[in-house]
Amino acid sequence: MQTSVVLFTCDLRLSDHPPLRAALHGGGRVVPLFVRDPAVDAAGFAAPNRLAFLSDCLRDLDARLRERGGRLVLREGDTVTEVCRVAAEADADEVHMAGDVSAFAHMRERRLRRALEADGRRLYVHDTVCTAVAPGAVTPASSDHFAVFTPYYRRWSAQGLRDALDAPGAVVVPEQVGSAPLPKRGDVNGVSPGLCAGGETEGRRRLTAWLRSGVAAYEECHDDLAGDATSRLSPHLHFGTLSPVEVVHRARRAGGAGAEAFVRQVAWRDFNRQVLAARPDAAARDYRTHRDRWRGGRDAEADAQTWREGRTGYPIVDAAMRQLRHEGWMHNRGRLLAASFLTKTLYVDWRVGARHFLDLLVDGDMANNQLNWQWMAGTGTDTRPNRVLNPVTQGKRYDPDGAYVRRWVEELADVKAAGVHEPWKLPAPERGSTGYPEPVVSLAEGLDRFKRARATA
DSSP states (O other): OOEEEEEOSSOOOSTTOHHHHHHHTTSOEEEEEEEEOHHHHHTTOOOHHHHHHHHHHHHHHHHHHHTTTOOOEEEESOHHHHHHHHHHHHTOSEEEEEOOOSHHHHHHHHHHHHHHHHTTOEEEEESSSSSSSOTTSSOOTTSSSOSSHHHHHHHHHHSOOOOOOOOOSOOOOOTTOOOOOOOOGGGOSSOOTTOOOOSHHHHHHHHHHHHHHTGGGHHHHTTOTTTTOSOOOHHHHHHTSSOHHHHHHHHHHHOSHHHHHHHHHHHHHHHHHHHHHHOGGGGTSOSSOOOOOOOOHHHHHHHHHHHHHTOSSOHHHHHHHHHHHHHSOOOHHHHHHHHHIIIIISOOOHHHHHHHHHHHOTTOOIIIIIHHHHHHHTSSSOSOTTOOOOHHHHHHHHSTTOHHHHHHOGGGTTSOHHHHTOGGGSOHHHHHHHOOOOOSSOHHHHHHHHHHHHHHO
16 A cells, blocks of 8 residues: 655645645555744744644644544654655655745755655645645746736636645554654743634634625725724635635635635735745845835834834824734734834834734745735835825724724723824823823824935935
8 A cells, every 4th residue: 555745834734635635546545744843943933823823733633634534743853854754664655745935945845855766755746735826827928927916816817726625534644653742832932812723623614704704895894904804814824724725716606896805815825925936035135126225223123113012103003013912913904004104104124024023923924924015115016116104094094983093002092083093183181191102203204214215225
């Protein structure tokens, strides 16, 4: 009986899992393997919120495998070393895994392929596991990737998706392959108190509930900060407890303008991944440089720290930053506002903000996080690189009653809607009693500084 290893990475599910289905073809045995690699910690990506969510995902994956007669094998160490070791223990001929786009993933794949071939084994890498459309599947005539979203989306929408695959009914795992103990969420320190639960079971429950009662209003309400009308599925897409292929299929079956707008957001995720696949250095370097001389020194760091703490004096920005710290997640409109404020109003390097988001976001990954930050900083794929989001105007538009601000900025909980987005205009006694800080910089001063910097860059 043939034995294969399935290396799980960013695809922690059983439903619609092409590597697992390929490994099980013909009724062979499978070692479902996850490797806890210290290189991930060393690179700074092992943030507490993601480790806690990962623990949920691994325990749920193990439980779902046990329902089918299998189990998850967990190893700790260098991924290439551990995969080769497990393949030898199981006498496996093949290793199957999902393709990914980061520089780290590409390096891991190259090392693993060489090591396995040296042992007489083969590596199979499967596309459309972590994306709906594979990076590089649609390209313009003159380039290896699309640099503008709209033409990409037209081609992406016309691309036929493969059918979603059912979860396997049975999984047979060789008994001789041992496993390290599964991690527990409670063993992770520094987790945001409001962090959501992970795992495929929870992800599928959320998706079903969203398609039943949330997606119809998505186009109209997705920017409503207080209404919280987004899907909150991004952590599950990041960890692969949900398949983007299945998500798109099910949303399209639901139909309507809301579903179309939601699918467009899934396409944005694929868009960023095809950019990073073609330009791996965009994770750390400007995709389109303006030769910015970002502010540095103690004043800039003090402003950045004020931003991190949610004490800039601009309520909508501070509310978003405090939501991030409490939940390990932030509303998409809040992400745009927070990024615009740091890079355009404070004129602090986008990498400073991207690092802070990666430290806290449960859905933080290199493609979406880094390229969305570059988009807002004007160094990425945005065709209007100098756009600046006014936090007062945006707050009044997307949180008109101030409910989102009052939810997260407790100092302003008793301030009426008319003053909640401009507390510096409140009468002096009322303003002083809130304990809320004055603006770190005036919007006019920040805008003027940014325009002068970009004009001379």
